[in-house]
Structures are given as structure tokens and as C-alpha cells.
Amino acid sequence: MTPDSRLEDRLRAALRRPDSSSWPDEHGAFDQFLRRRARRGRALAASGALAVVVALALAAGIPRLLPSRPLVPTAPSLSGRTVPVPGGGFEVAVPAGWTDLFRSRRVITPGSETGNGIGLRPMRRAADTFIFVHTAVLTPSQYPGAEPGRDPAPSVTAHRATLRLDDHTPLGRGRRPDGRPYVWPTSLASNEAVTYAIAWPYHCTSEQGCPAAARWRVLLVRGVTAEGPATRRRVQEVARRLADTVRPITNALPGGTLGSVDPAVPPVQGRWLLGTGGSGRGAWRAYVRQGSGSEDVFELEFPGYKPRPGTGVHAEDVEPTYLFEGRLGVLRDCLSWLKPQVGLVSGVVPENVTTLRISIAGQSPLLVRAFGHDQPARWAAFVSPPLARGTRVTRVEALDAAGRPVAESERDDNLSHPVCHVFR
Amino acid sequence: MAVDDVEFREFFASQYARLCWLGLLLTGDQAEAEELAQEALVRTWWRWAVHRPNDPAAYARKVLVNRRRSLLRRAGVESRFLARTRMEPAPPPGDEQAMVLWQAVQGLPSRQRAVLVLRFHEDLTEAEVARLLGLPLGTVKSLAHRGLARLRERLGSPDLDPTTATRREAR
Numbered sequence: 001m002t003p004d005s006r007l008e009d010r011l012r013a014a015l016r017r018p019d020s021s022s023w024p025d026e027h028g029a030f031d032q033f034l035r036r037r038a039r040r041g042r043a044l045a046a047s048g049a050l051a052v053v054v055a056l057a058l059a060a061g062i063p064r065l066l067p068s069r070p071l072v073p074t075a076p077s078l079s080g081r082t083v084p085v086p087g088g089g090f091e092v093a094v095p096a097g098w099t100d101l102f103r104s105r106r107v108i109t110p111g112s113e114t115g116n117g118i119g120l121r122p123m124r125r126a127a128d129t130f131i132f133v134h135t136a137v138l139t140p141s142q143y144p145g146a147e148p149g150r151d152p153a154p155s156v157t158a159h160r161a162t163l164r165l166d167d168h169t170p171l172g173r174g175r176r177p178d179g180r181p182y183v184w185p186t187s188l189a190s191n192e193a194v195t196y197a198i199a200w201p202y203h204c205t206s207e208q209g210c211p212a213a214a215r216w217r218v219l220l221v222r223g224v225t226a227e228g229p230a231t232r233r234r235v236q237e238v239a240r241r242l243a244d245t246v247r248p249i250t251n252a253l254p255g256g257t258l259g260s261v262d263p264a265v266p267p268v269q270g271r272w273l274l275g276t277g278g279s280g281r282g283a284w285r286a287y288v289r290q291g292s293g294s295e296d297v298f299e300l301e302f303p304g305y306k307p308r309p310g311t312g313v314h315a316e317d318v319e320p321t322y323l324f325e326g327r328l329g330v331l332r333d334c335l336s337w338l339k340p341q342v343g344l345v346s347g348v349v350p351e352n353v354t355t356l357r358i359s360i361a362g363q364s365p366l367l368v369r370a371f372g373h374d375q376p377a378r379w380a381a382f383v384s385p386p387l388a389r390g391t392r393v394t395r396v397e398a399l400d401a402a403g404r405p406v407a408e409s410e411r412d413d414n415l416s417h418p419v420c421h422v423f424r
Numbered sequence: 425m426a427v428d429d430v431e432f433r434e435f436f437a438s439q440y441a442r443l444c445w446l447g448l449l450l451t452g453d454q455a456e457a458e459e460l461a462q463e464a465l466v467r468t469w470w471r472w473a474v475h476r477p478n479d480p481a482a483y484a485r486k487v488l489v490n491r492r493r494s495l496l497r498r499a500g501v502e503s504r505f506l507a508r509t510r511m512e513p514a515p516p517p518g519d520e521q522a523m524v525l526w527q528a529v530q531g532l533p534s535r536q537r538a539v540l541v542l543r544f545h546e547d548l549t550e551a552e553v554a555r556l557l558g559l560p561l562g563t564v565k566s567l568a569h570r571g572l573a574r575l576r577e578r579l580g581s582p583d584l585d586p587t588t589a590t591r592r593e594a595r
Contacts, residue, residue, distance in 0.1 A: 007572060007575065007576060007579075008544060008572075010522070010525055011525060011529070011540065011544045011572075011575070012544045012545070013522055014522040014523075014525040014526050014529070015449055015526075015529070015541060015544055015545040016545070017441070017442070017445040023440060023441040023444045023445070023458075024454075026440060026441055029436075029440050029458075029461075029462070030433065030436055030437075030440075032462060033436060033462055033465055033466065033469075036462055036463075036466050037466050037469060119475070128470055128471065130475065132475070189473060191470060191473055192473075224473070226470055
């Protein structure tokens with residue numbers, strides 16, 4: 001051990017927090033936190049109150065933004081650039097003075113809803129000021145155009161992806177110029193400037209492959225800001241313009257192409273065959289089936305498995321949030337009933353993945369095509385060709401159609417062990 | 425659509441002491457550490473309400489470190505904090521060697537201390553420390569090198585003997 005590493009170890013030990021120690025007055029800390037948070041909220045409210053006097057004077061001239069009336073069509077002020085989000089079935093014209101912050105297959109918001117989305121922020125920086133446009137599945141009783149308070153499909157609400165708007169006060173209701181109905185919560189969180197939930201049903205290619213929740217999809221346009229009333233008003237204006245002008249495309253159009261599957265729409269109940277491969281006793285069938293909550297299960301079935309034919313199944317949970325973050329879950333199987341033994345590397349990938357590059361020690365990389373894109377499941381899958389026992393896979397990369405990397409295996413996938421390695 | 429308070433409360437409970445400890449390592453002052461931890465958690469809550477960070481704990485740590493940096497930049501705020509009654513941070517119990525080292529770390533210039541704390545307490549790589557502190561990687565390497573050299577130098581210094589040591593100003 002070098003003197004440096006000894007010093008580093010001692011330093012680590014000296015800086016370590018004693019395991020059993022709690023912080024003095026830790027119990028009161030949360031109350032203090034709540035007070036501090038409330039003070040911050042009041043500070044915002046106070047700056048808002050100052051604006052009330054001016055607002056009252058100008059009230060007659062200012063159209064109401066938090067709507068008790070239908071949205072009025074307004075000429076959009078565009079930057080000339082539109083951003084399509086095919087999975088979410090919408091296309092947004094980026095407003096002048098704003099920029100798109102990210103585009104994501106997964107948007108987490110306070111309601112924990114997931115969906116296809118885009119985040120926008122003003123080019124001139126303002127504290128925590130954003131407009132999110134993303135899909136979600138709204139609880140049917142609140143769905144725009146549905147009879148208030150009536151829940152036509154209560155079973156959908158059991159799904160974790162379902163969103164419920166704050167309805168402590170009655171929801172506002174209206175229609176876009178193109179006739180699409182929308183709702184908005186009239187009670188908002190302190191940093192929330194406005195939220196519109198526009199009916200944006202997900203049109204499936206066939207009734208058979210259409211999950212029940214597809215018809216309850218909405219497009220949310222949410223404006224938030226931690227700034228004062230002037231910024232809040234600006235956010236409301238821009239959000240209203242976006243809600244008015246956002247265009248339906250792909251899966252939001254009847255008969256339109258599915259594009260990619262919207263993760264806001266939970267998978268179809270059932271088990272879907274993504275593809276088959278191999279031959280003889282080494283044949284396999286790849287399935288995805290719905291698991292609990294928002295998770296699905298990937299299954300690789302080996303009908304030729306002996307001594308009990310048809311019962312060899314390797315099933316692994318598929319965690320959507322994991323796979324939407326550029327990571328890749330890799331499964332390894334050893335077909336031990338074959339002579340000689342061979343191994344397979346497989347897994348599921350987001351739908352935009354078309355090819356997998358499997359790096360093997362001492363050999364050229366293998367390129368494997370992903371399959372199952374035509375199924376209503378949210379995933380595509382891949383299965384490597386049979387790999388000889390002892391083959392050492394070093395890395396698996398998922399690539400999109402343009403050859404760009406989308407996801408990569410992690411170091412802890414046990415890839416370092418050779419195929420058909422026996423763990424003792 | 426409020427933040428899930430139950431989830432955030434659990435997050436708060438799991439992170440508060442940890443953030444206070446990090447704040448204490450960075451500042452050497454318990455009151456300031458609590459102030460930084462509270463501020464980091466309030467800002468994390470606001471961020472959470474808008475768009476939940478992928479790794480809220482890392483986000484809170486980043487807020488805390490940045491907040492500490494911006495406070496250091498403000499001379500007025502700095503002097504106000506210095507004017508406070510400083511509370512002696514509790515060193516790891518029962519370890520004289522650790523106490524000596526602890527005091528030596530507290531005596532380092534703030535940037536060297538921040539780099540060493542993030543490297544050896546938070547176990548971040550030098551690249552991660554560089555990103556977090558907004559410094560070039562080379563600067564972080566040199567601050568770490570100089571900090572360790574200074575610690576080595578000080579560990580041999582008689583004024584860091586716990587029996588004779590006097591409290592130094594941490595900044």
C-alpha cells in the first residue's frame with residue numbers, strides 16, 4: 001500500500017458519517033422545511049398581490065387566461081420550427097423566445113404519469129419556468145367530453161399510469177377550435193401556472209391490439225414557474241397558444257400510423273409473441289406479457305428443452321423506466337440440453353432500436369436485428385445467434401435506424417463471464 | 425397535481441442527515457450545514473414539483489454544493505456567516521487519528537476541502553467532481569493533489585496534535 005492510498009483510506013474513514021448517528025433535532029427538521037417552503041410560496045404570493053392592483057385596473061382589457069370560457073384561437077407566434085413527437089401523436093410549433101429543452105419517451109411529473117413528451121423553456125432564463133407537453137392517461141371520470149363525475153371505465157383507473165387532476169374545485173371544460181374537448185383544473189399548485197388536458201385518444205391499428213386505456217389518453221400542456229406574476233402570465237399565454245395549435249399526428253389520427261407506442265398507454269392485457277428463432281431443440285420463442293403495475297415481463301421460451309419439453313422458460317421483468325434511460329437489460333441463457341452446449345444473449349429494447357451490436361472478446365462484433373416492432377407491446381426484442389460455450393461477450397449496444405447508440409449494457413450484467421459459465 | 429408528499433417525506437427522512445453531514449464537511453459549521461441542507465431540500469421539492477429529477481439525492485447534493493459555492497462568492501453573506509457563533513463539528517467518535525485528520529481537512533482552503541470531501545466522502549470521480557463544481561478537470565486534479573499534499577504536511581505538524589490543537593477558522 002502506498003502512503004497516498006493510506007492517507008486516502010484514512011481520509012475516507014475520518015469523513016465518514018457515523019452509521020448510527022442521527023442529526024440533532026432531526027425530528028423538527030421536517031417542520032422547519034415545511035415552514036421554509038411555505039415562506040417561499042408566500043413570497044411568490046406577495047409579489048403576486050402587488051400585481052393585483054394593476055391587474056384590477058387593466059382587467060377589462062386583459063382576456064382571462066385561466067379559462068372559464070373556451071379557448072379563443074390565437075395566431076401563433078412561431079419560431080418557424082416544429083418538433084414532432086410521433087410516439088405521443090403530436091407536433092409542437094416552438095413559440096418565439098422559447099426553446100425545446102428535451103424530448104423524452106418518459107416524462108415524470110408530480111402525478112408520476114408517464115408518456116411521450118417535450119419540455120420547453122424560455123430562452124431568457126427564468127427560475128423553474130417550463131412548459132411540458134406530454135401524453136398521459138386521464139382517469140375516465142375526468143376525461144374531456146365525458147359526463148362529469150361518471151366513470152365509464154373504472155378498471156382503467158387501477159393502472160399506475162393513470163392521472164387524476166386536482167378536482168377540489170370543479171374542472172373547467174371547453175373545446176379547441178378543431179373541436180377537441182379539453183378540461184383544466186381550476187385549483188392549481190403554487191408553482192403551476194396552467195394545465196390543459198386535451199382529449200388525445202390513442203388510435204390503435206386494430207381493435208384486438210388496443211388497450212382499454214387508449215381511448216382515455218390526453219395531451220397535457222402544463223405551464224409552471226417559480227417566478228412572479230408577469231412570468232406566470234407569459235407562461236399562461238404561451239401555454240394557451242400551444243394548447244390551441246398543437247397538431248395531432250400519427251397515433252392521434254384515426255387510421256394514422258402508430259409511429260411508436262406511447263408509454264403512457266399501458267400495454268395490452270395478454271401475452272404477445274414478438275418473434276421466433278433457432279431450430280430443432282435449440283428453437284426459441286420470445287414473448288412479452290403484462291406484469292404488475294407498469295412493468296412487463298420478457299419471456300424466452302424453449303419448446304425443445306428436455307427432459308420436460310415446453311417448460312423451459314426464462315422470464316425476466318422489464319422495467320420501463322430503466323430501459324428509457326439509455327440502459328439495456330441483457331439476459332444470458334445456456335442451452336445446456338444441447339450437445340455441444342451453446343448460449344444466447346437476449347433482451348428487450350425500446351422500439352426505436354433496430355440493431356444490436358454485440359462485442360465479443362477476440363472476434364468481430366455481431367450485428368443482430370431487433371424484432372417485434374409490429375406488435376402492440378411497447379418493446380422490441382433481440383436474441384443473438386447461438387454462441388459457442390466459453391464465448392466472452394464484452395458489451396451490447398442498442399442502435400437506432402441511423403446507427404446511433406440508444407442504450408448500452410451495464411457493467412453489472414455479468415457479461416464478463418463466458419457463455420455457459422458454471423457458477424460455483 | 426401536488427408532489428407526492430409521502431414520497432417526498434420519505435426522501436427527506438433519508439437525505440436530511442446525509443446532507444447536513446455533507447454541509448458540515450464543506451463548511452465546518454453545524455448551523456450553516458443545516459441551512460444548506462434545508463435550502464437544498466426546498467429547492468429539490470420545487471424541482472420535484474415541476475419535473476422529478478432522475479436522481480433526487482444527487483440533485484439535492486448538487487444544489488447544496490452549488491449553494492455553498494454561491495454563498496462563498498458573496499462577501500457580505502460570507503462575513504455574516506463568519507460572524508455567527510460557530511459550533512464545533514463532532515468528529516468521528518473515539519478516533520484520535522481521525523480527529524487530527526478532520527481538523528486538518530477543516531483547515532484547508534474551501535476549494536481544496538470541497539474537492540477532497542466530494543472525492544473521499546461522496547466517492548465521486550474526479551470528472552464528476554469537476555462537473556459538480558463547474559471546474560476544469562485539470563483544476564480538480566491539481567486541487568486534490570495540493571489538498572492531499574497539504575494534509576500530509578499538516579499531519580506531521582505539532583499543532584494538529586489533538587492534545588494541543590486549537591480550533592481554526594474553517595475558511
